[in-house]
Amino acid sequence: MSKISVLIAGIGGASLGTEIFKCLKMLGRYTIYGCDISEFAYGHYIDGFEKTFVVKRENYVDSVREICLSYGIKVIIPGGEEPLNILGPLSSDFEKLGIYIAANSAEVITKCANKSILFMKLEELGIPIPKTIAFGKSDDIDRIDNIPFPCVIKPAIGTGGSHLVSLAEDPDEARIYLKRILMNCGKALIQEYIPLDEGEFTVGVLSFQDGSIAGSIAMKRLFHTKLSISIKTKTGLISSGYSQGLIDDFPEVQAQAERIAKALESKGPLNIQGRVRNNIFYPFEINPRFSASTYLRALAGFNEIDIYIRYILMKEKSDKPQIRFGYYLRSLDEIYVPKDGLKQ
Numbered sequence: 001m002s003k004i005s006v007l008i009a010g011i012g013g014a015s016l017g018t019e020i021f022k023c024l025k026m027l028g029r030y031t032i033y034g035c036d037i038s039e040f041a042y043g044h045y046i047d048g049f050e051k052t053f054v055v056k057r058e059n060y061v062d063s064v065r066e067i068c069l070s071y072g073i074k075v076i077i078p079g080g081e082e083p084l085n086i087l088g089p090l091s092s093d094f095e096k097l098g099i100y101i102a103a104n105s106a107e108v109i110t111k112c113a114n115k116s117i118l119f120m121k122l123e124e125l126g127i128p129i130p131k132t133i134a135f136g137k138s139d140d141i142d143r144i145d146n147i148p149f150p151c152v153i154k155p156a157i158g159t160g161g162s163h164l165v166s167l168a169e170d171p172d173e174a175r176i177y178l179k180r181i182l183m184n185c186g187k188a189l190i191q192e193y194i195p196l197d198e199g200e201f202t203v204g205v206l207s208f209q210d211g212s213i214a215g216s217i218a219m220k221r222l223f224h225t226k227l228s229i230s231i232k233t234k235t236g237l238i239s240s241g242y243s244q245g246l247i248d249d250f251p252e253v254q255a256q257a258e259r260i261a262k263a264l265e266s267k268g269p270l271n272i273q274g275r276v277r278n279n280i281f282y283p284f285e286i287n288p289r290f291s292a293s294t295y296l297r298a299l300a301g302f303n304e305i306d307i308y309i310r311y312i313l314m315k316e317k318s319d320k321p322q323i324r325f326g327y328y329l330r331s332l333d334e335i336y337v338p339k340d341g342l343k344q
Contacts, residue, residue, distance in 0.1 A: 011043025017079025
């Protein structure tokens, strides 16, 4: 069987793109291309890519399209939030060229783009969520007096992960952090802080395009190293985007995550982060894409990227994967690039 040619759009170091690359490389049945707007992207300098490209931001879509047509690429996998937001809505245009984008539907991407709307929708659907209040620049900041403290303050638009996320102990701290986010992002979200007592989880739910669920996998996160911690104070802990921990059978957590995927009508990858309180899983971050934990999941036996590619190309529905339970830990890699060796 000939190899399938795929393009990873976004291949920065320690990022989703390079984790996707490792998931594909471990199988040996893909010819892997990569592109990035930066010549410093880590993926340009590692072994295993057939070829990588530096593409200009100003003609990004045209450049990606030309790469695909020139090299017979069948599938584009967004390697980050920005490529997803650019390419995801154009999936039907690319499909007319015989090129598939391995991402959730444009409708789900739109639902998840504005977190204030997303959490309002979840609440309407009966999904338990942390108490949540949305703020815009014109809103009365004194409304924060109505929420429980401590609380988490974060941008309401985009910025998956922990970018600009803050943990406020009292209203005075909250006002400072809220003003910073409103100044930089325009819209903010305040959520009650749920303690770590019963665990934080990152859960991947993969749905096929007909809405049926291919499988889910849950990791109970560990915070034994700085890599996985964004903020740690006497008030509490905020995780970073680098998950590691125990992959095991967590039926209640996975059932709730699958319920969320069904409620949002997910038709692709969905990554849900949340904490448990009184045995109930409360989501605090939902992203309609593959997670940077995807390679850890592949090591555990759930290669969600391969499962999804085989479905969108061949309509193949694989059996529910057998998960290898255990602890999955991570670190960072380094590489040397000579001064005259930068990708052009």
